[in-house]
Amino acid sequence: AALRQITDKAREFGAGPLFNQILPLLMSPTLEDQERHLLVKVIDRILYKLDDLVRPYVHKILVVIEPLLIDEDYYARVEGREIISNLAKAAGLATMISTMRPDIDNMDEYVRNTTARAFAVVASALGIPSLLPFLKAVCKSKKSWQARHTGIKIVQQIAILMGCAILPHLRSLVEIIEHGLVDEQQKVRTISALAIAALAEAATPYGIESFDSVLKPLWKGIRQHRGKGLAAFLKAIGYLIPLMDAEYANYYTREVMLILIREFQSPDEEMKKIVLKVVKQCCGTDGVEANYIKTEILPPFFKHFWQHRMALDRRNYRQLVDTTVELANKVGAAEIISRIVDDLKDEAEQYRKMVMETIEKIMGNLGAADIDHKLEEQLIDGILYAFQEQTTEDSVMLNGFGTVVNALGKRVKPYLPQICGTVLWRLNNKSAKVRQQAADLISRTAVVMKTCQEEKLMGHLGVVLYEYLGEEYPEVLGSILGALKAIVNVIGMHKMTPPIKDLLPRLTPILKNRHEKVQENCIDLVGRIADRGAEYVSAREWMRICFELLELLKAHKKAIRRATVNTFGYIAKAIGPHDVLATLLNNLKVQERQNRVCTTVAIAIVAETCSPFTVLPALMNEYRVPELNVQNGVLKSLSFLFEYIGEMGKDYIYAVTPLLEDALMDRDLVHRQTASAVVQHMSLGVYGFGCEDSLNHLLNYVWPNVFETSPHVIQAVMGALEGLRVAIGPCRMLQYCLQGLFHPARKVRDVYWKIYNSIYIGSQDALIAHYPRIYNDEKNTYIRYELDYIL
Template structure:
């Protein structure tokens, strides 16, 4: 106990010595005394993350030493460690997996199965969930083939639906945990769980569809032949289910379509799209996320034609998804932007931008951000070749409005503005005086964040200004930035230096205003600034010295 407290509360040298001693003498101390002291400490409600990490490290080390002596304590260890598998903290989950993996190697498959078997049909769903995750870790440690006979028996259990549910969840967790490593065993895993799609219990049908989705995701882009036997029940399922069951079946179909040949993918997309369009108006948030994901997967598949997407999907898609409510939920926002960009890759940039460009002037700022991010990613991927002069005007007008009307300076608006201007290139020339006027006005703002963002924008568009032969305008910006070198906020000063550097890089030393000889004395005191961003840009002055 003294050694454990040294590890838990001691200084680093004390911890190191105590950990070495407890590891070396693990077999001498015996499994009983060690785990009887460690496990209660781990279950303490006042345990901090760092202390938990140290105790987990102790268990990890002594498992290697104790080897098969650990068998009588497997259940006690699992009771303490399994909850870590669903912890919010990523590192806690990793530690939990590591211990269970080492425990499985030390105790062996038979001991692990006999210990966890009673929890498989436990009435408490929490226990079944952690047990399924633990079994997935065991499969990862000892190999999937060793667990297949057991899984086959559990998934076909007649005794209770809970056992079948847990068995199928184990397969799902194996796919999530092991990824493409399941490919050699994919057909076996599909065969073990396929009957669950027509199980009498709704929960079993739902988890089976989710497991199929996980297997298909892990196997991507291979393995469609392994799923031949489940296509028919999945197809039947999306026509008969509603609610959560339908969401799970749609998710499975969504992951299977990208695995298919182009011809089949096109056929199945058209069939599933009828149900997806019906579900566009579902009020359920989870259903919306899944529908968006499946639409993205279908539209990204080779066999699906652009004209079909324009005619059949886009009108319903924009009617039901592009609204304020979607912008307020972070996960919905992300999924909607990704799906919109995927559709744009198929139908072209102007088709999408035409539909959303006016929303850059919407009164809701979060919605404007969502529009800006979608346009930015679309143009970043596809350029501005199919954007006509009318849309170009609307776009510049919209991004200027959205940029000026920010209440919280966000990188989304900055990135969007920069990308759109860069993609339009020389076509921006007529709008540059207006854009520079906005920048100059914002450089004089009392808010440090606004000034910083304005300087950052100069860095993003300097290359385009050079392309448009606007050296005079850049010279004017250079003079204004020179006057702001006395900026007190280091973050803003760093951005001003970055903007000056961008102008010098494109305009050249000789044409720079103010001249370099005037700029250098102002830059010299900045060398003393210890802020990381400022220091990274003071190489700028050394660069001048070298050039002079």
């Protein structure tokens, strides 16, 4: 209410009193994120209302908002951009430029940086062309190098902020900043190269023609500069080479590679990252041959970069892995893996991790076709060592092991006893984390065991895992259940050891476990058994599981609720719907909404799997219970039911029509809302099956609800009308609609025009024949005679 009051009376209060109160609040050091978000919302709204009245306060607002543009929180940056964008639209370009102009050559770099970012936001709000003349003047400023530096930084920020939207203005932007590459000031040269890099990145893979004029200065620059300047120039070239044609890319890569290889030994961390990035970009282009990479790049690359120090800094680590994977894409998996496979046994764990991640990505991309027998042995030996020696709690080793084993496929058969021995030994370890990873490894390798026809081995693993179901750590228990699920999936129900009839009763008490991972894996396993091996378990046991499943409908995680609901369907298919349905209908009486919604979905799934006629009589009978929750639950079930069964609904539409009549006339809003949803799904399902009489009857009950004010009801009613438009045709809907299009009351007209617009969007062509006939007068001809032609 306060927000609306301030917004509505913004012009009345005036800009001064409002901003004098709000801006100091935004500057408060104790301001929390939520409070800042609200204040930003207030400023946003009043800017929209005040429009050009904000002009005298533009500077004050910018002083407060600009620091948000470099905040570490992403959402703060977005909010800052939003306000500056709205401010630019309200105050206009001239005011924004005249206000921010003095800050462009400010001595403080912080002020210049925020000003450049603010100008980029103004450019995105008001369009780049409107800012180009100003940028041209600033970038050529003779007065101070700071102004030139800021102007070029604005271009860089525009490229970063707007991405490919700069393409139409690319040539102009390049021309504005090209002279900066040969500026006498080192900082200006550096920012010019970085701006070129940003423009090229935004334009990828187009626009190389626009950069013709800067290729020469860049080329000269990489031969003249050292340190930071060289790094910026290399970055620019790295982004330009992928834009070139293959033959040019090849030539330029060979030229730049000499300098890159020289810089491989640079001690500067920033330079290392840029060199790695440029190598990746150059080697990723079409024109560069594998042979050249093998002979010229790989030896110095591995000598200088594959060192322990690179694994310690996260950004270097990432970039090195990505570059090595790119090189492998060019020269083949074996060429790279053979050089690093021995490092899987290195004593530094972080380094082993980097090696494992690289091998995982390479084999994930390229498979194991070119890996020979010797390398394969080294690889298996290395990953086993790395897996056993790990002490950290992340999944790099696990993922790597899984990927390598799956890529090798049948070739793993000789090593499986050794792998399984390691796993079984680690399942017995006193550390919970080790046990968990051992179980996770079984689920990753189960498919390969099946490929290698090691069913006996899997059977043994199944028995061992079954014995560990008493595990007290939930994380480990979840992994053990996941491993059992993987084995059941590949070995099949009839060959499973222990037998399903012993396994399932052991899982029933685990369903009570409140840990999400345990719940999810357990319900997945129970669902799989119910789907494929229900006959191995007695009906009484399944009913016991049904009661346990009701509790799982309260789970916070959607995946658990979805799996539970599907399991109800499998169980109903196995033991017949009646007992399961009785349990579910009883659950509609609970207070918790989420539980009831999941129950209604479960009822609909039972109906879908066991045919609707087994469920509908009991469901409709339940509607007699004079309790809101139960009746709403029944209607919700019908809504999901008709959504799931689609065209099968044509056999049941006449049976449920009286119930829907009652619901659509009920005093309770939610009854009418849910019944409208039922009508929507029903009408979409039976389109084209000759049920128009019943649907037309229901339309008469839906239509009076068009004037409801609750957004949920309006949405449901509009949905029902859309469904009916499809099923009974736009002609009938238009006839209902025409009565109110020109009604004297605006509120009535608004609703009817909204309905008409949705009919028009959906069935524009079909409406032509059904518009009312308006007769000609002295001035105008309204009759469309061509519609009367009959051949």
